[in-house]
Amino acid sequence: MTPPAVPPPAASPASRTASSLPAAATVAAPPAAPGPGPSARPPGSTTATASANGAVSLPASGRDARDGGGSHPSAPVLLAVQNLWKIYARHDRRIDVHDPEAVERAEARGAVVAVRDVSFRVRRGEIFVVMGLSGSGKSTLVRCLLRLVEPTAGRILVDGDDVTAMDDRQLTAFRRTKVAMVFQHYGLLPHCTVLENVAFGLRLRGEPRPVQLQRAREALARVGLEKWAGRYPAALSGGMRQRVGIARALARDADLLLMDEPFSGLDPLIRRELQDELLRLQAELHKTIVFITHDLQEALRLGDRLAIMQAGRIVQVGRPREIIQHPADDYVRRFVQDVREAAALAAGPLRAAAPEPVPAKGGTGLVP
Numbered sequence: 001m002t003p004p005a006v007p008p009p010a011a012s013p014a015s016r017t018a019s020s021l022p023a024a025a026t027v028a029a030p031p032a033a034p035g036p037g038p039s040a041r042p043p044g045s046t047t048a049t050a051s052a053n054g055a056v057s058l059p060a061s062g063r064d065a066r067d068g069g070g071s072h073p074s075a076p077v078l079l080a081v082q083n084l085w086k087i088y089a090r091h092d093r094r095i096d097v098h099d100p101e102a103v104e105r106a107e108a109r110g111a112v113v114a115v116r117d118v119s120f121r122v123r124r125g126e127i128f129v130v131m132g133l134s135g136s137g138k139s140t141l142v143r144c145l146l147r148l149v150e151p152t153a154g155r156i157l158v159d160g161d162d163v164t165a166m167d168d169r170q171l172t173a174f175r176r177t178k179v180a181m182v183f184q185h186y187g188l189l190p191h192c193t194v195l196e197n198v199a200f201g202l203r204l205r206g207e208p209r210p211v212q213l214q215r216a217r218e219a220l221a222r223v224g225l226e227k228w229a230g231r232y233p234a235a236l237s238g239g240m241r242q243r244v245g246i247a248r249a250l251a252r253d254a255d256l257l258l259m260d261e262p263f264s265g266l267d268p269l270i271r272r273e274l275q276d277e278l279l280r281l282q283a284e285l286h287k288t289i290v291f292i293t294h295d296l297q298e299a300l301r302l303g304d305r306l307a308i309m310q311a312g313r314i315v316q317v318g319r320p321r322e323i324i325q326h327p328a329d330d331y332v333r334r335f336v337q338d339v340r341e342a343a344a345l346a347a348g349p350l351r352a353a354a355p356e357p358v359p360a361k362g363g364t365g366l367v368p
Contacts (some may be wrong), residue, residue: 053090070265079122079145079256086115086140086312097153101122114140116152117310125286127278129303130314133334137312138292142260146179147171150210158256158314163221181258184265186241195229196218196308200326201252219251220244222281239270243277248282257289264293275301296335300324308332 048138073333085097089111096102097117107113114137122128130138143149144332145156146164156163158178166174180201188197199216207215220226223243231243242262249257263271299306300320308316308323310333316328326341327333 006057007239009131022132058262075123077121078124078159079128079153079290080157081118081120082155082157084115084118084141084144085113085152086137086144086149086158087152088112088114094219096365099274113312118154118312118314119319120307120314122288124200124288126304127282127289127302128305128307128360129293129299130307130309131289131296131299132309133294136309138294138309139260140259141309142181142290142292145256145258146175149363158191175199178254179256179258180252180254182242182245182249182262184243184261186233186280188241188244190233192232194225194231194233194236197244198248200344201263215251216247216355219247220288222250222284223247223277235339239267239274242266246274246278246281251287253286257287259289259291261292261294263298271298278302296339300339308335 017353028165065153067212087095087097087103087106089095089106090109093106094113095106095111114327116137118141118242120128126336130141132138132270137255140149143165144151145158147166148326151164158174162175163171163174189200195216197215202212202215217226219231223246224270224274225240228236228240233244236244245262266274279302281287284347291299291302301321305317305319306323307314308328310331316323316332318326323332327336
């Protein structure tokens, strides 16, 4: 099956800013009604303005301000995921995913479908954010991409290479050269210095020692930790440890960077600083990133495109403002409700009297 096409992004990543909502996203506000005042605005909401016709204009997001994301429309597809499934079944029973009744019978016997027929593509230089509630399958999905979790069915292509068909030797080489991962809980080696932690992936790859240290120092300088190279992880704060994890991934200069909720365990201010840091690094390095999060504000701030997951499925893919303006279903609508309500509150007496437009039925919402 041919994977869905990617919508054309527009300009270079260097023009990104750091606001948290989509560019010029005009959201039709609901009719005026008694309700909470401005003090009830959801925390973290960004100020919206109302135009003369009553529509609400949201300020530009760093990721969506160019009306299309971080990669150029002619950029090649680096990652293609085709009809990916992951089913956890007792005794590792083989299940025909092409037979809906077989899948239903397996679920009735206790099988868990963590990833269900997922397809998407990511172009070079793009930050592709996968978000959903806990248990939606997003972390399982990202682990399937480098086969830390073995998929049940489907294909994963990275730069044309079929990851799902690789043997152990090829998979090890792929993990060491083509992809790098940043985990939520850092994954640092406590008995190694910061410099040694950053150089660890290069050491596994067999790079000469001088090359390891040079690249590790360069990566630490990019994240502002060059003065901490000789310290141990225990001496660092949580935010600094996560910077070390990012530096370790950058030092390997991998084509694909996977980030599994890397900032979710941090305090809000530290989290925002690291988001700024990631945007700054992306403007310089133009990496291809798959970023996992459960936080809508983070997704809107960082993502060129967003994929919303529910119960193992991707229910909508689109640019941030497309998802806010045209949620595919009630599940997505609930995700973006706070953003829309903040815009309506900011509109005040200029709220539009017309009802909110409803997206046309019939599409799956999978392809923007």
